[in-house]
Amino acid sequence: MHRLSTFVLGFTILAFALPAKAQESTRPYSQCLAVAQTLPGASYANLTPAELEVQLDRIAEGSGEVEIMFAGHSTYVITTPAGISIATDYNGWSGRVTVPDIVTMNKAHSSHFTLSPDERIGEVLRGWNFDGTPADHDVVVEDVYIRNVTTDIRNFGAMEPDGNSIFIFEVADLCIGHLGHLHHPLEDRHFAEIGRLDIVMVPVDGGLTLSHVAMTGIAQRLQSSILLPMHRRGAPLSSFIEMMGDKFTTDFVNADSFTVSARSLPRRPTILVLKGV
Template identity: 25%
Template sequence: MKRRQLLGYAGAGLVTTLVTSLGSDLQVNAQSGGSLSIQWLGHTSFLFTGGGVKILTNPFRTIGCTAGYRAPKVAADLVLISSQLLDEGAVEDLAGNPKLIYEPGAYEFNGIKFQGIAINHDRKGGKQFGINTAWLWKQGGVSILHLGGAAAPISIEQKILMGRPDVALVPVGGGPKAYNPQEAKQAIQTLNPKIIIPTHYRTQAADTANCDISPLDDFLTVMNGMTVRRSTSDTLTVSSGKLPDNGAIQVLSYKY
């Protein structure tokens, strides 16, 4: 697939930068070996640290379902966003000067290859909220699939691109913009990931009057029988050599 343009962030606007090998002077073997740290920053925002690279996903504005979270103003080398909606594409106040990618396509950054896969952000063929970009990459020897705000079933073509990820971040809280628990279960059965990290569900951060997604327990009830691991931390360290074969749900804690 033709490599798309990689977008850099500057001030309050987005500037387009054509690259042939972005960060080539700082090449690191980020795809293989070592381990990966995954920190939950609330909603669908995570910080992935491994192979000498920090990758931030889906920074949000603190309103509605994310009202009680802290804005994810953390330093990162690269930011991946799934859409330009405020709950996963608020890039106005990013720390530092990270590179930004927000369109489907094939990219490379510091030795890591990224695949942005288009999937509808609603159940109306994308007519309501447009296209969501699911991100697939390998970092620290661990393959990661972040589904963002996917709301449509995974097609055969998308499944071929996604493969079987080591870690899949799956929205589970429903509403008009993402999978509800049953839809999330279907996606998980299609992908068969080794670790499932649920995202996009109601927590105590929600502004009750302006949040239309369901709590995590609704999803866990649907997934009855699957191993569930609950962490007291917001951070998980994953090693490629220590992944469960049969799949497990990993629940991270948010430090309010």
């Protein structure tokens, strides 16, 4: 198992952006909808000095380590400090995945979903609704909060609304995002709804989802500390890495998993290529 080198992070909390979706009183509090000065239309919370001190203490202390394992194609398995396992783009037949507690899925291809998931899975979160309405997930299981932001998918040349979801996993003071089978550039509203992503899982096929030019533009704007490639088909990974530019370092790891905490995020944005990717 690969453990990232520990760094001491300095945090400056400027404000917390709260798009309309997160403002509904029935939804859990999202720590990831934060620091969004550049997002048009974002509103900011007014923290008192006492509230700000609590937020800083919470970030500084962290709340345990998260394990992330590459299981194949677009499937990563996230294991929380409480032992909850989450498999992304779960299809039920490929990749080294046992029976997770939670699975997320996307509609674009059968390698990203299953219509007959194992009945032992506690939460099955599809990134689309069968009736064509947007999927809307706000799920808390033990120490993880999972929400989604819908995007469109290509369907026989046309764009089908809300067929894909970007899933965000908020756990141990980390914001972890999975872009799914993303087929179009993101708009300002998408970035506002996503918020901060410390770790992001990005398809790097170069065309089956988006071109490397379009995908690197999204990844660069997200400014995540760790970028995890996935869906590696078509164009070479080296092309994606080169386009990301010299602000990102690349770490090829001879292991299929690593552990990370809020305190061990790298200072310099890192493309982390796990074994098997």
